[in-house]
Amino acid sequence: MxxxxxxxxxxxxxxxxxxxxxxxxxxxxxxxxxxxxxxxxxxxxxHRFELDRPGKDSWRHKHAGASVAIVSSPYHIGMIMDVDHxxxxxxxxxxxxxxxxxxxxxxxxxxxxxxxxxxxxxxxxxxxxxxxxxxxxxxxxxxxxxxxxxxxxxxxxxxxxxxxxxxxxxxxxxxxxxxxxx
CATH class of the missing domain: 3.40.50.300 (P-loop containing nucleotide triphosphate hydrolases)
Structure with missing residues (x-):
């Protein structure tokens, strides 16, 4: 800081x-x-990229139309979000x-x-x-x-x-x- x-x-x-x-x-x-x-x-x-793997639940959420998909565990948080710029x-x-x-x-x-x-x-x-x-x-x-x-x-x-x-x-x-x- x-x-x-x-x-x-x-x-x-x-x-x-x-x-x-x-x-x-x-x-x-x-x-x-x-x-x-x-x-x-x-x-x-x-360029476009994929962090998630096809078939995983969070990937399925995103590909079903979620604007934001977050994966959370006691150890990590991951987020994929659509953006306009x-x-x-x-x-x-x-x-x-x-x-x-x-x-x-x-x-x-x-x-x-x-x-x-x-x-x-x-x-x-x-x-x-x-x-x-x-x-x-x-x-x-x-x-x-x-x-x-x-x-x-x-x-x-x-x-x-x-x-x-x-x-x-x-x-x-x-x-x-x-x-x-x-």
Whole structure:
């Protein structure tokens, strides 16, 4: 949670396909959770997708015409909802309860702070967000000259430190979540 705004910051991890965005998130999320932060994620996808499996009850509910179908267990909640537009991360943030930080994968056109993962071998001659005012950091092992902090793909601890310091993060969501549950 941002200690100044009491809202979780939204940071988008962006880059060309095959640069390692998902891999970076797979390594960054456990580092932040190890430090006591609750992390929410949003993956942007431009096409239709199915999370449910054909024949399952919730799939049948949705395909029978339900606008929203929720699956609930003592361990997880899943929701599929029809929407009328492509939602921005700040529109989705209220769905991410009790988190300290929201990391998105994608949303390179959005106005939230962005971390670009750059690998020239993935097809880009230079970072796609070069000159973007919302670029706050670059993750790359290539030599790149930009006016933002640069992190090696292996330096996850330093990237986590940067996010905590730069966005004034405090691990308060877990405490608030536990207090609300008691």
């Amino acid at each position: 941002n200690s100044r705004t009491n809202k979780p910051p939204i940071i988008s991890v962006v880059g060309l396909s095959g640069t390692g965005k998902t891999t970076l998130l797979e390594r960054l999320i456990p580092e932040l959770t190890r430090r006591g932060f609750r992390v929410g994620t949003v993956k942007h996808h431009r 492509d939602h921005r991360p700040d529109e989705l943030a209220p769905l991410l309860c009790s988190v300290d930080i929201i990391l998105t994968e994608g949303y390179k056109q959005d106005y939230n702070p962005k971390i670009e993962v750059f690998r020239p071998k993935a097809g880009g001659g230079e970072p796609i967000l070069k000159g973007d005012a919302h670029l706050v950091a670059l993750v790359s092992d290539a030599k790149v000259d930009l006016d933002v902090p640069k992190f090696s793909t292996d330096d996850i601890e330093a990237l986590a430190d940067f996010l905590i310091d730069n966005f004034n993060l405090t691990p308060t969501a877990l405490t608030q979540h536990l207090e609300a549950a008691s």
